[in-house]
Amino acid sequence: MMAMRFLKRSVAAGRQPVTRSIAAALLLILPIAGCSGPQSALSPRGVEAFSIGPLFWTATWVGLVVTLIVVVLVAVALYGPERWRTWLGQDWIIIGGGIVFPVTVLSGLLVYGLLIMQAGAMRSAQVGLESITIRGKLWWWEVVYTTPEGEEIPSANELRLPVDRPVRLLLESDNVIHSFWAPQLGGKLDMIPGRTNELVVEATEAGVSRGQCAEYCGGAHALMSFFVVAMPQDEYDAWLASKAEGARAPATAEQERGQRLFLENGCGACHQVRGTEARGLIGPDLTHVGSRLSLAAAALPNDTKALMRWITDGQHIKPENRMPPFRQFSGGELSALAAYLSGLE
Amino acid sequence: MRRPLLPGRKGLFLALVIVLFAGLALGAVFIFSGVYNVAAARHHFDITNAVIRLTLRRSVKTHSLGIEPPAGLAEEALARLGARHYALGCEPCHASPASSRNPVVAEMYPAPPPLSEAVNHWQTEELFWIVKNGLKFTGMPSWPAPGHDEEVWALVAFLERLPNMDLKTYAELTGSTRTADFAFLQDMSVEGLAAMCGACHGDAQTAPVHPFAPPLHGQKPAYLRRALIEYAQNRRQSGIMEPIANELGTDVIEQLARFYSNASGAPMPSQTPPGSAALRRGEEIAEHGIRGSDIPACRSCHADSASGEFPRLDGLPAEYIAIQLRLFRDGVRASSTYAAIMAPIAQRLSEEQIEGVAAFFASQRPIAGEAAQR
């Protein structure tokens, strides 16, 4: 209980401008140009990130002060007046500075850290949370939502969350070890073959942030990112309902041509577009690919030009990725294909 | 303490240097003056010849160490496939039981040896190495399709049988089509060409001479067209098919593709017993793929509903499918647009899976006629 109260306080504190200004003041001291950025752990937008923030800053302050003390003492030892040096050159300074002082400070930090951990334990002990399964693939993310009716909705490379509601992420892998990390939401957690790790996240404000695989997973590890989109509850519900439906039918002749090309050229071997014959489960689900923020696990923006590049030249954009290059299309065919995929919103 | 070099030794050293430089200077004069006669009519001295031959023999022997002949080398079918290429590509220079050496070729220097006898001088592996790599300064080319060892072995299988072969056997092995050189193809009709193709690929009555030469009937025309064009433009490699395709004009290719897509052929016997584990494994991969290994279902593309550029695999010989998958897997067949799609997928297949897939498609009945063509 205590930990829960503590957590609430620290979250509340995190949102107060006071902490912000302390942080800002620190930034002036440290040579930091800015701590924002969509992937920054220093600009929290999730409950866990908020609870870690003050702990981090406390430890940073302690570190700064201790470093200063050491530097000053060394300076005194080197150049100080005789009397000060004699005073410093004794056994008790070791016992005081090397044992008593660190034991005191570290005890404090340890307890603080343990309290934050316990807050996390309380958070994850909540029952009845909605869950989203995220699987680490080579080198992209499979994200499976479940509708209130229990229907599974596969998606990829993007995590949508309701604001102010904790969600349980089930993290899995069927290949190598990956690590799911959305810094603005909270800390990372590994995806390990044979296990399901659970991470409870709660976005505190609407908006887009970015995450990335944090455990080296071979090949294109550097290009395995994703976007997190936190949206108000009603928007989220509407979004989920719309994504539960099958793919939108082609609206223009060009899109229709694109769909035909998509089906004829075997894209469905790996990709699924619900509502069509394409039922592949190897690559990302493309049913609503047009509505995502990025392509290829945030390696490319989501537009027709990028789509065309990806289809023909993916191995240069993201080496070793598992999709073969499809270079058989003429320019017209490619733009038809891209038009079709972009239209899948 | 160190003893200086003796004056005598110093002199010797100096003399050696002088001799070395003098030799280099003489050599330069010899080359730049153009005194040396390169005419083929002027033969080497016997001693030069002997040294060259010895060098050649030793080089071939050393380089062919570690080559192991494949299991089916003694099969007559393989020799048949090789024989047909020999008649087209090798006979003009190396003679055969049916023809003696061309008198023009005989004046090459060194002259290509009539192989009926020469083959006796070489071990199987050495023959393979020579056919595969060619020989410098002799006019013997290397095999035009690097990595396609299966084709080279087919030829070697035939060469092994060549010594003392009588005319009848030769005619029988080569399919009795008498040809002189590649230029023959130009003015033949589609039917005539088809008869030529059928010599290896089979026709309505006879099965292909060897599984490596797949049956063509009922294949999708777009794929056949693409295959011939890729051979002709050296985007797909084959020592046997490239020289032939190179002689075909686009219109002829078009006609051949149409012809074969409508033709019907002799059924290939399926070797794998139905219900075997390999067959089940193959069926699973062909129909559903393996999700965990990122292997898509073969049928996603190799189906009649898919683009005509993807070949139909039903009824193709298992050996052919397997060897092509291995070529894809090993990066030998990876340069064309479509091979670039297949190669990374083939890399995810184990040897067992390759065998299974090959067996599965071989067991499927091909659908004849144009009904399924797109």
Next chain:
Amino acid sequence: MLEEQRPSLAPTFGYLMLGSLFWAVHLLVVYAAHTLICALASSPTASSLTVVALTAILALPVAFVLLNQRRTGRWFGISDELPDRKTYDAISRFIGLLSLAGILWAGVAAAIVSSCATGR
């Protein structure tokens, strides 16, 4: 006679490292107990209590040694007459102190954090 008074290696080092040996045993048993009780019995309360009890059990002897340093030294063959006795006693004492801190810290973790839970 001289032979008997000479300290030998294993007891001397045992004495020097006494505290940290207790610390090592403590870490091992609390880690194992927590993991096993959670995996086999899945009882957080039992696990927490076991860990706290183990901490108390292992902290007591370390505290005892700290309070009776010289007597313990003699048990390990460091006689009062040994010239280096003071050094060995001091080393053993400070190691004991640090280890006691380590043991208690691990115990504090059990008092604050719930057992058998993955706090994420």
Next chain:
Amino acid sequence: MAVDRELPNSLPRPEGELEALERAWALPKGFRLITAVNNQAIGIIYIGVALLFFILAGILGLIIRTQLAVPGNNLVGQDFYNQLFTMHGTTMMFLFAVPVVEALGVLLLPQMLAARDLPFPRLSAFAMWAYVVGGLVFFSTILYDLAPKGGWFMYPPLTLSEFSPGNNADFWLLGIGFIEISAIAGAIEIIVGTLRTRPPGMTLARMPIFAWAMLIFAAMIMIAFPAVILATMMLEIERAFGWPFFSAGKGGDPLLWQHLFWFFGHPEVYIIFLPAAGLVSMIVPAMAQHRLVGYRLIVVALIATGFFSFGLWVHHMFTTGIPSLSLGFFSAASMAVAIPSGIQVFSWIATIAAGRKPFRITSASLFVLGFLFIFTVGGLTGVMVALVPVDFQVHDTYFVVAHFHYVLIGGMVFPLFATLYYWIPMISRNMLSERLGRWVFWLMFIGFNLAFFPMHIAGLLGMPRRVWTYPGDLGWNSYNMASTVGAYILAAGVALFVIDLFRRFRPTMSGGVENPWSAGTLEWLPSDAYATRSIPFVTSREPLWDQPSLAREVNEGRHFLPGAPTGGRETIVTSAVDALPQYVIRMPGPGWSPLIASLGMAGFFLLLTVKLVVPALISGVVFIVAVLVWAWSLDHDANVPAVDIGAGIRLPVYMAGPVSHSWWAMTVLILVASSLYLAYVFSYFYLWVVSPDVWPPEGSPALPHIFWPGIIGLLILGGTVLLLFARRILPAPGSTSRAFPFVVALAMACFLVALTGEIWGHWASGLRPADNAYATMVYMACFLNLQVITGCVFLAGFTIARYFTGKLDKERRVNFESTALLTYYAAAQFLLGLVIIHVFPRVAI
């Protein structure tokens, strides 16, 4: 003159004594220099090669930094980058940091202890050459695109053959194998050397801090390396034969690797750091001209670090989903390990302050001061990552990269440079340039901070580790550019150092510059290839300060063992705690066998990796023959009269039993083997906890009847009793005992039959090692027994051969004792294994 009477030996020294000493210890001439085994010669080559690897790995680091200078860079491709960072980490850790520390031990320890050499000179030579050959071949794989690319930590499943086909990963395992072997060899050497070859009077409490540090370093290697040896064996077995140790599908667990690897990997950091801290504790007093303040506390810090560092391994696994409370335990231990570092920092500050004259600012002391600052920062960020929630955020980001470079470069490279500036005068005719030294320091210090400080921020801004490229819109660009610039400045400092080294370093065996820093420890005594003329009697921690005439006395030969009484190489062995002289050890001189043995071993493993089986086997035979030749000459004739070392002390020159150095070495080896086996026991129970459902799985063949392990256990006990009996029937010198060789052979037969029976029992039940994790662990126990028993059989064969050549009897029995010790251990391991394998699954829930 009164003083003279107290010294062990009197003047004048007999004619020819010095010449005999010189003859015994002379270095081989010309190209035969490579057969030298003198610790100075070995040490210099060893350090030189380690520095070469430092530079090579540094160049890889520069390529990495160049690639990351700007976002979206295409200087090196993804695949090559992955090889680069793997090789950078592996080379720095395994081919530079650990070897250079061992090398410093080989070079400095005997000098500090005034021993003539380490107790097993040829073992040092073997370890060094194995490292040189193996390291160079391993490193060269980066040139042929064959380098491993799984990271220096090589986590499975990424490194299993499914995801890492090809030989790349095998080369990593191979490279590590060499370092494992040479590290263990070095640890044996250092432990026995430190405990047993100290000068008379140097009790434990008077040891130089560096000796303490090396002692704890070696002890940590004994405990930590076996874990990674077991892990690498398992990984290679899984790669080659598919035994599922780490595959989740069959009951293995990828996290098992992480546990074993980090149980080694975290102490590894302290294994590197402790000796460096020990060196600092030697340099600071010399520069302050004041004895170390808080000597006892520093010893406390070293011991405590040694212990606590084994309680932190999970701290690399905070984000793997381990229960919170377990993380709490390890967080507490991670905090605890910070305290000893604090003790040391404050002790150095106190010592600096305590000097009566101001602290001398030399290049060495600049590096020490730089180390103090950088290491403090690194330690404090270490406290931050020890806070579990903070680690959730910063784990596997550039924050951690910054942290461990602060700890490792700060804690190890800076002290190493201080060491080089400080001790090079001991082995070189010239000192390094103090003027250039200032430049080297400031370039390195500024470059280092510019390179690595911004990484903290890049990490906090979300930049993960091990990425070959990054997008330009995440705010990381300027920090990365700064890091790259800093890296080049750092490199310029190192380059300047190398230039100065080539300019000024002129190695010599005969003394070098005479005590340029007026230090108080024994390595600054006048010395030659034979080390000091006589071995001093020590009465304090800084003998050169407290006994001002010591250098003269030692050089005149008035202390112990002023000559070479047996005509060969020898040094005094003293008791472990109070350093009373016990016997004189005779040591081998130069020889080809260690060099050839290391080449044979390198050839064997390398050729096996590229699957050239026949040449590999030939190399293996070369290795075995060379080792046999080497070992044959080791056990000297026991029938030599005791020698007088001075002060009326007569010491035997042959020693068997628990006092002998070979008994100690075998004990250390057994400790290594037992920690390897304990790591196996841990793995067994760990996998059981993870997958109790496969222990054994439904439908798995039943265990052999309990009767069966009973018989096998009896056989083992029988073999042990036979060996005990053999000890009693050892022949008296000059006589024979016909039964002896048969009894020894019979004992070995018992072990071999027991092992075969154990394997056959499981095989006959239908259990196959690749079936599941349970079966795998059953056969792994057999494999580990096979290893030890093979060792026993070789030793027993050797013993029997010695008997038949008349080189083994009741007195001269060291070979037999080694065999017996190892065999008793084998019996204990085997019996424990029987209980685990046959009893545990029957009683497990």
